[in-house]
Amino acid sequence: MARLLEAVLAISSELELNTALRTIVEVSADLVDARYGALGVLNEEGEFADLFTYGVSEEVYQAIGRLPTTHGLLEELMAHPRPLRVDDVPAHPGFREYPPGHPVMRTLLGTPILVRGTVYGNLYFADKRTGMPFTGDDERIVAALASAAGVAIENARLYERIRRNTEEFQRSLxxxxxxxxxxxxxxxxxxxxxxxxxxxxxxxxxxxxxxxxxxxxxxxxxxxxxxxxxxxxxxxxxxxxxxxxxxxxxxxxxxxxxxxxxxxxxxxxxxxxxxxxxxxxxxxxxxxxxxxxxxxxxxxxxxxxxxxxxxxxxxxxxxxxxxxxxxxxxxxxxxxxxxxxxxxxxxxxxxxxxxxxxxxxxxxxxxxxxxxxxxxxxxxxxxxxxxxxxxxxxxxxxxxxxxxxxxx
CATH class of the missing domain: 3.60.40.10 (PPM-type phosphatase domain)
Known part of the structure; x- marks a missing residue:
């Protein structure tokens, strides 16, 4: 519980939006001991507009060359915005082949992030460092962090609006x-x-x-x-x-x-x-x-x-x-x-x-x-x-x- 509270505090302390998003995926991945993590920000069409990753090197990221699509397993998070836990990714009916250069991932834990009741993005993790599947406790932890993340993201967006308006007012003087x-x-x-x-x-x-x-x-x-x-x-x-x-x-x-x-x-x-x-x-x-x-x-x-x-x-x-x-x-x-x-x-x-x-x-x-x-x-x-x-x-x-x- 102490580690969860520390993670919530870290997420809630960031006011710059991109920094907040990176912090969310990093502290969440650390808390569930995931080898890989990502937070995909969705646009109005339901596709990824931005992606913040954990455990993926810049070389691998560039080799993949594009943002993931919201199809296959990720489509399930869109269609059913609730936590998703998969013990064997390749055996799942919704699995699609990984693009060239993408790390092979065996297990998955994902959850949507809601901001004011609307899906803002998907938070998902792959492959515990122990080699074991994600657990029910991991799922509950990620769901709690996603709830805190929604509040942190809204605060960061409000901060950006206030900052922008403040600067415009100051410059007008x-x-x-x-x-x-x-x-x-x-x-x-x-x-x-x-x-x-x-x-x-x-x-x-x-x-x-x-x-x-x-x-x-x-x-x-x-x-x-x-x-x-x-x-x-x-x-x-x-x-x-x-x-x-x-x-x-x-x-x-x-x-x-x-x-x-x-x-x-x-x-x-x-x-x-x-x-x-x-x-x-x-x-x-x-x-x-x-x-x-x-x-x-x-x-x-x-x-x-x-x-x-x-x-x-x-x-x-x-x-x-x-x-x-x-x-x-x-x-x-x-x-x-x-x-x-x-x-x-x-x-x-x-x-x-x-x-x-x-x-x-x-x-x-x-x-x-x-x-x-x-x-x-x-x-x-x-x-x-x-x-x-x-x-x-x-x-x-x-x-x-x-x-x-x-x-x-």
């Missing part, structure tokens, strides 16, 4: 990037790979009235609808404040903090606000201030990638009266600047410093790629599983002299 004078820009948003949550990560870029590109990235604390709402309000207010007030970035952040305290009681958020001004014929001056946000990563034309570390100031929501410093650097044309949220560099196993070092190393190696490809590979460098949302804004600085020539 993020603006398209405008044309930025003299800059090439690319942005990406990637939701957390954990349980679907609405996040507060965002990016933005606008052209100011004086013709200066303005860049923003931020992260509101929390993962719920209120965080997403506050994120949308902060990004919109910051856009308006930056456009209306020709002031240093630190002063604009102070104005934003005061408004947030008045409207929301000071929600916690980090923000990086930057201006990129033309500096002579071949450089740009980056003016920036941060509210507790991580430093931008510079990929210069010459030299190694480096973080523009400086006093980050305090996050929004602490107190609007505390001053935040402004910082500036002259950056050569052709350089690339990366603004990001902490989800891109969080490394639960090794800490933030390790994650930032890894990002800098990867970006340094990929610096010459087109921006779109660079952004995709920077997201991929963290693997498939991000523990937090990620917002990434990348800009490549053009030639100011060429820009002025185009204006003339």
């Amino acid at each position: 993020l603006p398209p990037l405008p044309a930025l004078n003299g800059l090439a820009a690319c942005a990406r948003y990637l939701p957390s790979s954990s349980v679907p949550r609405i996040g507060g990560d965002w990016y933005d870029a606008i052209m100011l009235p004086d013709g200066v590109p303005c860049l923003m990235v931020g992260d509101v604390m929390g993962h719920d609808l209120r965080s997403a709402t506050v994120m949308s309000q902060i990004s919109n207010m910051l856009r308006v404040l930056a456009y209306e007030h020709c002031e240093p970035p630190s002063q604009i952040l102070r104005r934003l903090d005061e408004i947030l305290h008045a409207l929301h009681g000071g929600p916690m958020a980090t923000v990086l606000l930057a201006r990129l001004e033309e500096e002579g014929d071949d450089a740009w001056r980056l003016r920036r201030a941060t509210a507790g946000h991580l430093p931008p990563l510079l990929l210069p034309v010459e030299g190694r990638a480096r973080y523009l570390r400086a006093d980050g100031g305090h996050p929004l929501g602490v107190t609007p009266d505390l001053p935040r410093p402004d910082h500036q650097q002259v950056i050569p044309a052709g350089s690339t600047l990366l603004l990001y949220t902490d989800g891109l560099v969080e490394d639960p196993a090794h800490g933030l410093d390790r994650g930032m070092a890894s990002l800098a190393h990867t970006a340094d190696r990929l610096r010459d790629l087109p921006l779109e490809e660079l952004c995709e590979l920077l997201l991929a460098h963290g693997g498939a599983d991000f523990t937090d949302d990620v917002a990434l804004l990348a800009v490549r600085l053009g030639d100011p002299a060429a820009l002025r020539g185009a204006r003339a």
Whole structure:
């Protein structure tokens, strides 16, 4: 009984659908000591749309070359959706010859998996490792696991729908990037790979009235609808404040903090606000201030990638009266600047410093790629599983002299 409960727990713990299906067949096969196992997912026509196997090598799977058909013995599971136990497969009236390359199987135990009363797929096993036929206890175990599997599959499908809808909602709050004078820009948003949550990560870029590109990235604390709402309000207010007030970035952040305290009681958020001004014929001056946000990563034309570390100031929501410093650097044309949220560099196993070092190393190696490809590979460098949302804004600085020539 303890092993059965452990198997049910393993099946019920998976929320990603394909992982859940693989787990179902693997733990079930182990529990009944089967040499082979498979879970066939059925389509609307009652044929197999996908197959998850256990004990079948990739070479054998490729040699068979096709999904099994729901005929012969498997047809009985379709016609009579209840457990099926066969002690001598070749002697059964419904047996059909195995296709070339298919392992010879002597005994069979199968059961349908029902999701909301409809057959979702067939779970079946062949050949106990002891060489004995499957028993009545095996049949009862598999039936119990199939019942738990139906609930797990429904939960995984619900998880996928929620995740998809959450991501669509989050992306709808993020603006398209405008044309930025003299800059090439690319942005990406990637939701957390954990349980679907609405996040507060965002990016933005606008052209100011004086013709200066303005860049923003931020992260509101929390993962719920209120965080997403506050994120949308902060990004919109910051856009308006930056456009209306020709002031240093630190002063604009102070104005934003005061408004947030008045409207929301000071929600916690980090923000990086930057201006990129033309500096002579071949450089740009980056003016920036941060509210507790991580430093931008510079990929210069010459030299190694480096973080523009400086006093980050305090996050929004602490107190609007505390001053935040402004910082500036002259950056050569052709350089690339990366603004990001902490989800891109969080490394639960090794800490933030390790994650930032890894990002800098990867970006340094990929610096010459087109921006779109660079952004995709920077997201991929963290693997498939991000523990937090990620917002990434990348800009490549053009030639100011060429820009002025185009204006003339």
